[in-house]
Amino acid sequence: MENFSLRQIKLTDGFFYERQKINAQTTLPAIYTRFSETGRFKAIKCINEPPHSHVYWDSDVAKWLESASYILARKEDEQVRAWYDEAIDDIVKNQCENGYFNSYFQVYKPDEIFTHRHDHELYCAGHLFEAAVASSKYLNDNRLLGVCEKYVDYIYERFVEKKDTAFTTPGHEEIELALLRLYRLTKKEKYKTLAKYFLDNRGLSEEDNIILAQSHIPIREQVSAEGHAVRATYLYTAMADFAQLTNDTQIKQNLEMIFNDIIKRKMYITGGTGSTHCGERYTVAYDLPNYSAYSETCASVGLVFFCDQMLRLTGNKIYGDVLERALYNGVLAGISLSGDNFFYVNPLEMQLERTKDHLDKAKHTVLNRYVYVERCPIPKRVKIFSTSCCPPNICRLIEKIPQYVWYADEKNSTLTLSQYVSSSLSSDFVDATIFSSMPYSGKVQLKINSKGKKITLRIRKPAWSSASFENEKNGYLIYEGVFENTEINVDFSPSLKKVYSNPLVAENSGKVALTYGPIVLCAEGSDNDFNIFGVKIGDISKAKIEPLNSSPYALNVTLPVSYFEDSGELYSYEQGREIIKTLKLIPYFAWANRKENDMRVWFPNKE
Template sequence: MSIMEPDLHKLKINDPFLGQYQQLVRNVVIPYQWDALNDRIAEAEPSHAITNFRIAAGLEHGEFYGMVFQDSDVAKWLEAVAWSLCQKPDPELEKTADDVIDLVAAAQCDDGYLNTYFTVKAPGERWTNLAECHELYCAGHMIEAGVAYFQGTGKRALLDVVCKLADHIDSVFGAGENQLHGYPGHPEIELALMRLYDVTQESRYLTLVKYFVEERGAQPHFYDIEYEKRGKTSHWHNYGPAWMVKDKAYSQAHQPLTEQQTAIGHAVRFVYLMTGVAHLARLSNDESKRQDCLRLWNNMVQRQLYITGGIGSQSSGEAFSSDYDLPNDTVYAESCASIGLMMFARRMLEMEADSQYADVMERALYNTVLGGMALDGKHFFYVNPLEVHPKTLAFNHIYDHVKPVRQRWFGCACCPPNIARVLTSLGHYIYTARTDALFINLYVGNSAAVPVGDNELQLRISGNYPWQEQVKIDITSPVKVEHTLALRLPDWCADPQVVLNGEAVTGDVRQGYCYLTRCWQEGDSITLTLPMPVRRLYGNPQVRQQAGKVALQRGPLVYCLEEADNGAALHNLSLPADSAFRVFEGKGLFSHKILIQAEGFVQRVLKVESQPLWQYDRAPTTREAQTLTFIPWFSWANRGEGEMRIWVDEV
């Protein structure tokens, strides 16, 4: 059994909802980010990323500017462009990207090394600070871009660059006497080399991933060795000197992966690492690594995942904290971490065919990932809280990382281009195309053609997900194809119904997928009905931040209260356990979106003018009826600054 990555040329998204997001990425986000990379956006923090490449290529004189990982923003933009070109050819954009690729190639050193920070700023310090300096991380992103651009355009220029880069890295790292026994401080190259292996079938790349993964956390510790060797210099100081070297759990390098029991450290690093490990485990049939994936996935999802698909409960280290510690207001939940979670889930799905991975992937996509970008495509969240009280943010340091509205760009700009590349490559997440079955993970409207043996199964998914309950799957293959379709039955749906050519079928349901095997032909049609009553969700009783509270979900969407609809002091609102819900389509910003209303209560202050001096008097409030309006959480903060909260007191 093997997996065939869907060819995104043959997978056209026409979803009324996410299709618009893709359009937004094409029309707004990609041009906007191109401007940002070239420092043409007045109100945004400077990027300098393209200029760095020009300086490294010798085309311009100047100083490197930006983060040590500034190159990766260019790589992610190129990847977004690559996937976007699959959806819609755009010669002008392709020309721009080709020029960037020429520039990247020109910035590559003769030996294959490619990194503008070190080339321009510290040429003598190559590979001396793996723990802190993101060289392999940047390489990983460029490799991903090279693979994507090859897949998206058929052009090999960047693929050749990154193969040369990967070959160089392969020569530098390994068990050999003259090689570095190191591995990245920020994992990323593992998942990238696996993609490069997929495309090139060059076994050295897979072997190198295995080396990086298995060397990780070995003693004596590589981070300490290189730290001593370079004279104890340190690149990052925000938590004290060399903290990134010392706090090895931050990089998931405190112990070998086989010994790790919990999702720990920097959340993005964790899911990036595990994405590569899961890919490697499947392709190398490595049961031990598969167990590592299952164990760490379970810890993360069962004990450290937010209802929004967010991970990373704390700002310090942008990291996981501990089991069942899920603060709503001080949470980090970086947009990139939820993107990485989707990537990890995708690789788990390819290994396991268990819908729980798709459930989490969908939750991350429709909530935190979409929420990371404003509806205008020009403003972004890095941090995605579940509760915000804007008036307080500036005055209490526990909220230093929280912004009440999306920002135009960031000094550390990892998230915006990451959102762009994941939204343009949705096709990779919709299906898992295995030789034995085509798994449909997400009900995003699209038409696709997937190879089945020597044939091709063509199909079309349509509907108005996630707003409406019916999804239609039409087979459009001109010739008959014998194959199995595996339809995901979402965890949020209590009573899914499958109708095939007008007849209800139960199918063969295993691990959350309904398997339908048949000789498919044009005209075959499946109607999947996924009833979407408003669900009341309750926290795991171990999670103290959710005790006594309820959250609403409809379909895959988590809902929230916003000040714009419900007034300030949202904490004084409560929802009776027996309130009925009204769902209706919103207006303006919320047109084509479903909102929810319910009758609730508000605690009102009695006689404000005579409010007692001492603030803790006997019940200075009275409970009055108030209609509560809930909006899809991903769309919050599109109407200016205001309070927001997901978890509401249930009374």
């Protein structure tokens, strides 16, 4: 299956429509301001003066340019266009004659180009390639594409032809998926060949034998998710795209095993992955701590990319289910409701006093401050990090959401509706309009015109839906025929549900989480005038659910719970007095948008 172009699908109303407005009006300018203040946009002018560039700053600028391309394609903005043009002009002007571009190495270490595997040269190149695809495809601007064509030629010459580089494959994957996107745009075989070279050689060289970068074994032998979670999902995305382009069944089978390893053993209920700050990586199965959860925002973004590509490769609805989980929870938690503050790390529990103590102690050394502020849970989003990969990653993903709504097979005979976002689709063989109240409710209205052609329409039934449908097959509702402005109404009937984790997740032993439709819920101290860690969840049948259609919070949930008073003793032979309290819950993505406070997702289960 394939996505439709962003030119063909437009969001028209509802939850993500509002998020896109905030993205254009607030998020993109805010990121530009922060990146300008820290010197990222100055760096691409390639001037040797403070603030000095960092090895990965080019990737931050490139993701901003990609985001700006999508936003400008939706609506022209004079200021954004000026920023965009200046940045591209700087890159074009400062590209080396041989095609190389990296604002760090060509200014500070020109004699060390392609000698440091883990210094992100090819990672930065990959993001530049993705920006070039976006600006060419959606703005008809080929300036960056011209830069990238020369840059690919140089990389190909050095890595494939001369083989005179100090490493064979990149330490941080990204260029592989970017090359394949360049190939899909231009149909130039060299781009696919170079992507294949990097994929095939990963894990073959002794100097590359590192599990953090998925280089421990060749990709066709990898069957579990290992190493740095962002690098991994970027690699798996590229592998899935390559498997689709080349009909590589071995890679497809491996990816299915890797995906199952993630969702059955290594993924948080929020769609977050990579549970530890030590290497930002996957650890052992079922190691999913809540307070110290790492769950980097970029890892959730990467999981969305991986799911999208696997859905295109296989058509299996589970990839739409997990994409939905990651999008509504793991990704959106990484950005404030106002759109201008961000989390790098996404814990599932916040103990405020404990965290404040850690942060206070961290002030004594620069190293510890960096470790705690950028590598451990914090109670409040911030405007920028020294490593700020996450803000522009969220920004570009929010713009790409329309691509995850509809998919079509290569013959345009099967149309798949995967995500329920109010939108319009216009293509050569089908027009469709979706009216969706997701995530406030499960009602979806679809109007479709197949322009005289008989097609099969598949509508994904969400994993959280208990509704019954006679036409359900393999997780999809199936409709066949010629659709002439046909109206289809579906109600997936979301309800408040308890979720139990695998008993091997020691952290969640005896606990439950609560969800409503695709939304994972949490409790914050701001809404509850008692200790939320003294609560047990029992019967939830009396819960009250309040959709907030005009609010970015989406919904409120209140329910009676058992609260156990402080007995006054650290340890006691009798439990504190039980009192029935009313607990208020909000979507996990909306936590930490008010004052700093406690938060939790998992609660002791009374039943």
